Amino acid sequence: MKWLAYVLILTGIVTMMYPKMKSVYSSYQEKQLMREWENHIDDKAKTSFTKLETVFNEQEQQEPRLPERNSLLGTISIPKLDVQLPVLEGASQQNLKHAAGRLEGTTPIGTKGNTAIAAHRSFTYGKQFNRLNELVKNDEIIIETKDGSYSYTVNQVFTVMPDDISVLSTKPGEALLTLITCEPMKNPTKRLIVQAVLEQ
Template sequence: MRSVVGVVFLLAGGLLLLFPQYEKRAYHEEQEELITAFEQLGEWETAALADGDLEQNQQAEYVVAKDARGMLSIPAIDLEMLFFDGVSVDALNKGAGIIEPEKKMGVQNVSIAGHRGATYGKQFNRLNELKVQDELHVKMDQEDYTFIVDKVFVVDQKQVDVLSDKESPYLTLVTCTPIGEENPTDRLIVQGKLVNKEEV
């Protein structure tokens, strides 16, 4: 009997070790599919107008990608994710969210919030690894924006002045910290200054 219990515990332990890797891979695959869908929106809309239909496996991705405002890419931490208007549970489960959707990218200080996620590489999990001079890329409204990180710091959740406009266009990334703490009261902030803007 003890050997059976031992085997069960061994298998359960193995599954617990493998689950985060499975979850991470599934998350990355889902994000890649959504990013592809976002990039193919124009083609899909044309196909939908011409044929009146999309393949079934494209429909769900199309619906999500169509709602996306843009794509955030951070090469230093190998992150690509879509972002949406607002910071609702739905928006943050699909990607990241623009805290004040009425602000203009490349003109004001636009803030994007995302979950920290306990799984390595998921959502804003590795945001703390960013350093001054790292690049942040945003694709939005037929424009590519490049920001250079000039500040990485932690503030209390009530310190909302980090969202205020500055003299130059900025991108501010916001996530909870530390990882794993229930109802954390601090926020990790990464701010980058606009250095380039190009039409796609």
């Protein structure tokens, strides 16, 4: 009869704990869904980021064509580095030869989400993002478009592996700018990332 007593006690404990366990599980599922939402990255943005591997490492055998004029989105200025570059739609080899390029699939400049802009750092392609590693927290980045001027404040500088697309993720309500270039400047094996927050 002892076993019956144990079964009844165990049943009582499970019955008492069930609401708490259900609540914990529900909370876990909620957090998982929120994490999925926060880490959702547009497929086009993933493809654009992945293509940077080729763009940053490709040695062109011929002079790339000039970018299309209607792809001009605006300019990016980094006062600390005395840098001002045109920003084109698309981070292709053709565009990055002459300018910085917004990764297709990332959010439009000045809007909530994550706007990713890439540029070369190699001496072959001029200065562009050569000195991006000198940026630190609270430095300013300004983007001018036909819709207005947007000021971003740097909040972190770090490196990632070329396949780490987590740099394109964002949180709901957040307006981020992610600058991407190769690291190191010669024979790059990583990506140098600068992330900045839009000033309201």
